[in-house]
Amino acid sequence: MIDYDLELQHHNDVLRRACAIRASDRVLDVGCGTGQTAREAARLATSGSVLGIDRSNEMIERARALAGEAELSNVEYVCADAEGHLLSRESFDVAISRFGTMFFGHPVAAFSNIRNALRPDGRLVMMVWQSRDRNEWATSIERVFTSDEAGSTNAGAVPQAFSLGDPDVVKRLLDSAGFVAPSFDEVNAPVFYGRDVDSAFEFVSAFSTVQEKVARLDVQQCTRAFDRLRQLLAEHQRGDGVWFESRAWIVAARRNPSMRS
Template sequence: MSDLFDYDAELRLHNEVFRAAARVGPHDHVLDIGCGTGQSTREAARAAVDGSALGVDLSAPMLERARRLGDDQGLANVTFQEADAQVHPFPPERFDLCISRFGTMFFADPVAAFTNIGRALRPAARLVLLVWQERDRNEWATAIRRSLTAASATPRGPNPFSLADPAVTEGILAAAGFADVGFTDVHQPVYYGADSATAFDAVLRLWEFKDLLADLDGAAAQQARTRLRTTLDAHHTDGGVYFDSRAWIVTARRRH
């Protein structure tokens, strides 16, 4: 079994909303930030039949899978590159559209990162992001975290919820050279597996929860695992294990 968490399965319902919001055109050249195993990049490439799609990510194992899937699907207009989007020297004014499905929340300096991304976009090019809303609006984060530890504070610095506040995010994008910033609520559940045993294995591949468990001693870790199984059992439906979530589709344009 792969050690990689299956974000495509987790985010299937989110991805449908994201793909519709991206509105990739047939001639678009698309940049996908934090592409992971490349589902959103490949979908962009299929839509951009006379254009192209470049996916960048920091994870070499995820990119290896992304390239393999792109080759298997015969996509000649998709490429993947291991790169830090905050500092990578992208070709200037190359792309018509930048997309990111939960890949932009972890920049150490978000203004610098989005400024760098903006340089790669043509004037008036579109930006379409999917980011999490606040932690307390995301049951997958609160319920699972409670089962693993008594701590409940949102971490400081880059974290999954760093772009949750629309005012903060709009300020970051404005400072980075973007205008016409908009937010659309996305209310879809996340999926962790067909049953609680599968979900248990999946959840412990997520770095945030894996690290929480690693910080506990043997007895406490076993108690946390038991609580986690109970929480997952409580979220098991006929269709699998689901947790509620809230996200934003963030749209903007690069200023001329």
């Protein structure tokens, strides 16, 4: 069965290296989902600790169960929103996130809260998608479900998943939130959608974005769209599965030591 962790297997390897977690680090994992990145950080922070936060209680419960199965005692999970949750001040050495920061309703407030939780020399390391037009998985699947009969999307809108794709936008947000010296390292890695077309079709069909588009189609339109989706997936079938190209950033920054919490 395909899940988000398997989909991002190559991205996860890149992020883990970029985070460079030390044995004594106290780590904050923002938007931790079912906890893979937090568990990996906990295995590295052997004399430290990890706090994973996510807005989904279902994911947090799953993360707790998986941490228990892995017998990790130095990781904790809390159902919370990074924007408003009261984090312990100046308690963490590093804040990490794997595609969890693009969905902030009020990004300056959320990043400010994260900055306040970091120690004076603390750092932020997050992975975010680059712009939508640089991500084949997004554009090609969008075209499958967007035709003349289905109506077109608002070309001026920036989907939330790509809200941090512009480095200039991110620099302004981080500066306003009290971070300095942001860097952007490009990640060119494919996403995995399944071992074959059938498993990829089941996985992609369940995407919330796909479900939203399907809801606007009649039966005939839906049938044609799903036929196009199967064809698209077949075109991306390789010997080891169905893969789509993607582009992301590893964004790293440090807390501004001169700014008070």
